[in-house]
Amino acid sequence: MVSSMIHCAKHPSGYAELVIDRPQARNALCVALTDAMAQTLERLREDSETRVVLLRSEGDHFAAGADIREMLDMSAETARATDFAGCCVALGDFPKPVIGLVQGYALGGGCELVEMCDIVLAAENAVFSHPEISLGTMPGAGGTQRLPRLIGTAKAMDMLLSGHRMDAIEAERCGLVSRIVPPDRLLEEGREYASGLAALSGTVLNSIKKAVRASMEMPLKEGLKLERALFHQTLGLPDRQEGMRAFTERRKPLFNAT
Ligand code: CAA
Numbered sequence: 001m002v003s004s005m006i007h008c009a010k011h012p013s014g015y016a017e018l019v020i021d022r023p024q025a026r027n028a029l030c031v032a033l034t035d036a037m038a039q040t041l042e043r044l045r046e047d048s049e050t051r052v053v054l055l056r057s058e059g060d061h062f063a064a065g066a067d068i069r070e071m072l073d074m075s076a077e078t079a080r081a082t083d084f085a086g087c088c089v090a091l092g093d094f095p096k097p098v099i100g101l102v103q104g105y106a107l108g109g110g111c112e113l114v115e116m117c118d119i120v121l122a123a124e125n126a127v128f129s130h131p132e133i134s135l136g137t138m139p140g141a142g143g144t145q146r147l148p149r150l151i152g153t154a155k156a157m158d159m160l161l162s163g164h165r166m167d168a169i170e171a172e173r174c175g176l177v178s179r180i181v182p183p184d185r186l187l188e189e190g191r192e193y194a195s196g197l198a199a200l201s202g203t204v205l206n207s208i209k210k211a212v213r214a215s216m217e218m219p220l221k222e223g224l225k226l227e228r229a230l231f232h233q234t235l236g237l238p239d240r241q242e243g244m245r246a247f248t249e250r251r252k253p254l255f256n257a258t
Contacts, residue, residue, distance in 0.1 A: 003036030008044070011191075014198030014256070015052040016044050023059025029109045030067035031082060041090040051202035051256065053094070054194040055117060056101040056187070062126070065108025068135065079140075088141040091116045095206050097197055101190040102126045103183055112139060115146040118209055120176065121190050122168040123183040128176060129165040149216045151175050201239035201255040 007019040100117030148156035151174040171177040181189045207230040234240045239255045246253035
């Protein structure tokens with residue numbers, strides 16, 4: 001454990017549960033917390049037993065954003081020197097699928113964490129917002145870049161310029177959220193989802209993530225080329241042979257056996 005504000009538990013089925021645990025401050029993302037999160041993600045990146053990460057928070061709210069008290073006197077020099085928002089690089093570039101579970105508020109930097117997840121399960125009471133404008137600042141961990149790519153410019157501008165709060169239904173409708181679940185089912189559904197993904201081929205999950213992420217950055221022709229190359233790679237994988245052989249033998253495939 002690298003900090004009492006971040007916990008990480010590995011599940012035998014192949015996923016790791018990464019937990020933000022600072023509910024008394026509404027899981028505000030202070031530097032110690034984001035540093036610990038970045039370190040944990042670096043470890044999980046290299047951990048061959050972890051194929052999927054389930055990111056969640058303790059308490060009633062996912063995360064109330066950057067720690068405003070900590071930022072109060074922060075200068076641009078300090079922010080640059082301390083690599084403020086560094087965990088966002090670790091999460092944004094994480095190569096394995098990340099499932100985010102969101103209950104209550106996901107604000108500012110909290111919403112940016114959500115924007116970096118690959119699958120987002122939201123409780124019916126989830127609220128997403130970028131209130132930075134009301135603090136006289138703006139997103140600094142990808143909000144102005146990822147959000148419009150996820151939900152389109154009109155919706156992103158609405159959130160970023162006005163601080164509009166989006167409920168779970170609106171967030172699902174516009175593509176920020178994958179599925180909505182009742183609050184008391186969120187953790188169970190998240191764990192089931194993570195176990196299900198972790199039973200699939202880790203190598204292929206990562207290739208699919210890489211290709212989909214590339215679609216946000218690459219022109220179509222280049223993205224199609226990348227997809228083709230990754231698809232061809234799967235043909236040489238033991239997991240691909242196992243998947244297709246299991247189909248013909250009418251049994252469940254056993255992936256990740258190598
Ligand atoms: N930073 C630091 N402390 C925070 C915090 C934050 N972002 N959000 C909540 N807290 C603290 C409060 O100061 C309070 O601490 P004390 O008990 O010591 O006074 C405690 O958490 C509980 O907060 P509230 O009493 O306000 O709790 P609430 O349940 O009534 O309201 C809330 C919850 C709606 C999330 C409200 O706390 C809130 O609006 N928080 C600020 C949200 C915000 O503006 N986030 C954007 C930050 S900027 C950013 O993220 C991007 C960037 O890089 C600039």
